[in-house]
Amino acid sequence: MNPVTTASFVLLAAQLIALAVQSHNPTTIALVASSLLMFGCSLASAVHLLGVKPALRFVAIALPIGWFAEQMGASHGWFFGEYDYTTVLGPQLGDVPVVIPLMWFSLAYTGYVIANLIVWRAPVDGSSKWSDAVLLSFLAAMVITAFDLGADPYFVFKLKAWVMVVKDGWWFGETIQGFFGWMLIAFVIVFLFRLTIRGTTPAPWSRVTRRHVLVPIALYTGFMVFQMAVSEPMELRTIAFFAMGMPILCALAGWRHWQLEGHRQESQS
Numbered sequence: 001m002n003p004v005t006t007a008s009f010v011l012l013a014a015q016l017i018a019l020a021v022q023s024h025n026p027t028t029i030a031l032v033a034s035s036l037l038m039f040g041c042s043l044a045s046a047v048h049l050l051g052v053k054p055a056l057r058f059v060a061i062a063l064p065i066g067w068f069a070e071q072m073g074a075s076h077g078w079f080f081g082e083y084d085y086t087t088v089l090g091p092q093l094g095d096v097p098v099v100i101p102l103m104w105f106s107l108a109y110t111g112y113v114i115a116n117l118i119v120w121r122a123p124v125d126g127s128s129k130w131s132d133a134v135l136l137s138f139l140a141a142m143v144i145t146a147f148d149l150g151a152d153p154y155f156v157f158k159l160k161a162w163v164m165v166v167k168d169g170w171w172f173g174e175t176i177q178g179f180f181g182w183m184l185i186a187f188v189i190v191f192l193f194r195l196t197i198r199g200t201t202p203a204p205w206s207r208v209t210r211r212h213v214l215v216p217i218a219l220y221t222g223f224m225v226f227q228m229a230v231s232e233p234m235e236l237r238t239i240a241f242f243a244m245g246m247p248i249l250c251a252l253a254g255w256r257h258w259q260l261e262g263h264r265q266e267s268q269s
Contacts, residue, residue, distance in 0.1 A: 013210055025088070027159065032090040035099035035106075038219060042106040045215035047125050049113070050197070057196050058112075059105055066104025069185045070096040074162075079181035082165035089161050097161075102137045107147065108189040110216040111140035114247050114264060115190075117254030121261075123213045128199040137191035144186040145179055145241040147220070150227035150236040173235060205262030213258070217251050220244065 013088035046055035072078040074085055074095035089097035113123045115136050127133070153172045155161040227240035 001205060028088055028090050031088065031159075032099055035089075035103055038106045038137075039102040041107045041215055045113075045212040046109055048209055050211040052096060054197055054200075058109060058193050061192050061196075062103040062105035062108045064073065065185065065192075066101040066108075067093065067096055069181070070100050071210065073181070077165070079185060080178045081169075081175045081181070083162045084165075085162045086160055088159055104185070104189065105145045106219065108140070108193070110220050111144040111186060112136075112193065113191050113213065113216040114143050114251040115140040117213075117217075117251040117258070118247065119254075121254040121257040122202065123209075123255070123258065124202040126197055126200040126202050133191060133194045133198065137187050137194055140190040141183045141262050143184035143220075143247045145182040146247065147223050148179065148182045149243050150231045150240040151223070153233075153236060154227065154231050158230070172236065203257070205265065210259055210262065213255055217248065220251075221248055224248065 043055060043059065046058055049055075050058065069079050071094050074083060075082040077083075083093065085095060085097055087097055091098050116123050116125055118139065119136060125132075125136075127136075149171075152174045156164055157173060164174070166175050167173055169178075171179070224240050224244040227244070228237045231237050231240060
């Protein structure tokens with residue numbers, strides 16, 4: 001990764017953690033630190049799988065769109081319904097905690113890789129077909145929104161990271177509108193990124209890229225395990241297992257096939 005980019009991220013991370021520490025809230029410190037770690041791991045993985053420039057383009061697409069969607073939601077009730085962020089998630093840019101756009105990138109990248117593994121049995125593709133871009137982006141959005149099925153009620157009612165104006169929605173107190181918003185924003189981010197890499201040649205298989213493919217799968221698995229352990233009400237723990245477990249298993253099967261194919265090509269060269 002470019003040294004300037006790395007230094008910028010390190011300085012940003014240090015500043016956010018320092019501001020979080022000032023709150024004297026262990027939960028805020030842990031959430032900020034874990035969000036930064038998740039972003040750093042996702043970016044490092046993306047650089048190895050996509051290349052530096054495509055990875056940074058992904059970031060450049062996800063961060064402003066993620067921030068804009070959340071800002072419009074917090075200030076005007078667009079996309080997700082009406083809500084207000086509390087101080088639990090740390091320092092804010094406008095009405096949105098800084099870590100939220102970083103999480104949008106991590107989730108979008110995770111959904112992108114998992115969708116590719118499910119359909120193509122490869123983590124990255126360069127298909128030039130519009131139909132593939134739409135289909136794969138929609139699948140990625142579904143994978144991302146499956147994470148939100150258990151995350152939203154937990155963040156609202158347990159962590160109190162934000163306060164919903166409507167508190168008696170159909171989904172354990174959450175409104176269904178929020179999931180339409182998640183699908184839309186996730187689709188837009190992944191679809192716009194896929195448009196930037198249409199027709200490009202995917203990075204070749206190597207033992208290094210093999211390990212980095214597991215990063216988004218591991219992150220998504222960690223989300224599932226976390227929700228199964230702490231989500232409330234209890235029904236969400238079962239929902240998390242099936243809603244997130246199926247794409248994880250399908251992605252692992254695709255990763256295994258990609259790995260075996262890479263070993264075969266390596267032995268023939």
